[in-house]
Amino acid sequence: MKTRSIAAAAVAILAVVAIILAIVGYYGIQRFKTPAPTKTATASSAPIDVQDGDIQAYYNQGITWGKCAQGTFDSYRGINSSDPNEYQCAFLKAPLDWDNPDGDQITLALAIHRSGAKDAPALFINPGGPGGPVVSALPYYSAQGLGESVVKAYDIVALDPRGVGDSTPVFCMTDEEKDEYNAGAETDGVDDSPQSAIAEAEEGSRDLADGCRDHSGSIFEHIDTVSAARDFDMVRAVIGQDKLNLLGYSYGTFLGATYAGLFPENVGRFVLDGALDPSLSIEDVSAMQMRGLDASLQQWIADCATQSTCPMGRTKDEGISNVRAFLESLDKAPLPTSDPDRPLTESLAITAMIGAMYNTQWWPQLSDAYADAVRRGDGSALLDIADLMNSRNPDGTYADNSADAINAINNLDYEPEGTTDQWIERVNGLKSELPILGRYVGYPSAGLSAWPTEHADRQPIHATGAAPILVIGTTHDPATPYPMAQRLAEQLDSGVLITVEGWNHTAYRRGADQCVVRAVEDYLVKGNVPQNGLTCQ
Known part of the structure; x- marks a missing residue:
């Protein structure tokens, strides 16, 4: 494959x-x-x-x-x-x-x-x-x-x-x-x-x-x-x-x-x-879902921006710009994680982000994981979220055939x-x-x-x-x-x-x-x- x-x-x-x-x-x-x-x-x-x-x-x-x-x-x-x-x-x-x-x-x-x-x-x-x-x-x-x-x-x-x-x-x-x-x-x-x-x-x-x-x-x-x-x-x-x-x-x-x-x-x-x-x-389903997820990501950023410790930025527009730049940077330079054989790629990072949009209770945890990535250069927390969304077990097996x-x-x-x-x-x-x-x-x-x-x-x-x-x-x-x-x-x-x-x-x-x-x-x-x-x- x-x-x-x-x-x-x-x-x-x-x-x-x-x-x-x-x-x-x-x-x-x-x-x-x-x-x-x-x-x-x-x-x-x-x-x-x-x-x-x-x-x-x-x-x-x-x-x-x-x-x-x-x-x-x-x-x-x-x-x-x-x-x-x-x-x-x-x-x-x-x-x-x-x-x-x-x-x-x-x-x-x-x-x-x-x-x-x-x-x-x-x-x-x-x-x-x-x-x-x-x-x-x-x-x-x-x-x-x-x-x-x-x-x-x-x-x-x-x-x-x-x-x-x-x-x-x-x-x-x-x-x-x-x-x-x-x-x-x-x-x-x-x-x-x-x-x-x-x-x-x-x-x-x-x-x-x-x-x-x-x-x-x-x-x-x-x-x-x-x-x-x-x-x-x-x-x-x-x-x-x-x-x-x-x-x-x-x-x-x-x-x-x-x-x-x-x-x-x-x-x-x-x-x-x-x-x-x-x-x-x-075509309609795909476009509607992309719009819905994009709107949720923007809301996550706007909600975070009301807090002084927000890792994305102090305003919604600044946060959007920073998130985009972060994701694009992973294309050229994936971040190291706790698994030396599995760096955080752009695909895995976006999987973690859109996955966390399904419930607002997950937004703070996503913000913390994002902070680890941009402030400490550690993609482990975002990789953990992506693995959960992809049904991947820590031992490298997948829990189901979804x-x-x-x-x-x-x-x-x-x-x-x-x-x-x-x-x-x-x-x-x-x-x-x-x-x-x-x-x-x-x-x-x-x-x-x-x-x-x-x-x-x-x-x-x-x-x-x-x-x-x-x-x-x-x-x-x-x-x-x-x-x-x-x-x-x-x-x-x-x-x-x-x-x-x-x-x-x-x-x-x-x-x-x-x-x-x-x-x-x-x-x-x-x-x-x-x-x-x-x-x-």
Whole structure:
């Protein structure tokens, strides 16, 4: 796997960060103990005998819940996740290709946290990505992330989507290749013309697809969101649920909206927090995310500038100038870190910065790490943050396959848009518009054009006939900008928009603002639909 230039890699960097942030929740940036690498599921149900392409055979398969294997869950603050009366695991089969159910089969991994109530309904969670493992994060959501009233009312179900986590996984890079990929390439003196960046994006896409095929066979061709949504409906039926109840964050809203469009009659209580608009093109999504992240970086700098000790500068404009100069300096001279073999590169530094934008609680820690870099010449703290965002363990292994999965899934879910001239015009416009991230605007459609699979056709989703669907948008969400939530709520025939004032990515969690907590939990637990247009501080 070849290293990438900054411009060609920008979209991939932003995407990978989104996965991990959805999973680590609101602990704040810190170094965790080295977890065991996520293990490929070794137990599975027997193959399904499908006759004459009848997908009903998958819906009719049995499920056996049992004790979760050691290593299934990450370590979450001493939470006892080994009690089989509280946490259980299972495996199901699904067709590799739902349009060819007689063909190869894959394994889906799922876990459940029991509420203790008799005949409690199931609530599926998806924290985002795409590519974020869900099963291993179940103890966090059941013990700390979701409100106690929700956990008491529901059996909480975590299903690793196809290609992700302990379900049949996709792998496209070795750990060493991921290190090279995340570090990027020095670009000083390199041809940085648009034509060169486009060619590099295309070549990188082909190389990555070759890696997926070499490491994982054909599964990378069948892990699109439509196929994942069909898996969810099958699992819903197998565990005996008439309706699917879902709490989806970030990409989980994309998955939830896709499900609602396919199976509106099976929609139960849906909450889509940090909404992505599935009708948007890759060009629109990329531009909106870059704008949202740039605005958050500016706000971080402005907030810091009110303090006399701010390492960026005494004014917002001075801070922006200093941050830009610092990042550009790393292209020529990466900073040393505590690991002599891993200096802080420009790519790793920008990964740390944009990652910390997902929660304002992380801003002080980012400022301290930045101060270490510019005042002491030590990039260790920023490298630690980047490694957390990239799911890299201190021993050099990667905790999951999220980086592989997100690239493969996005390349299936989106199609290229526009001409080369239009790509260049868009990039030049964003470079002029964005004072911090303009340097990192890439060519997503160029990469998609070289990906050797079919691409989904993006269309509005109406989900006619579905039960009310709560769509939550935060006004300054850095990763899923607020207009996406507005658009999705308008598209869905039964969409109900909740607006939350703030700068964080997603809004609902235990201990959050009581306005949004009450709205979500009254709906999930009692079925009370909040007023469309509700605004929370």
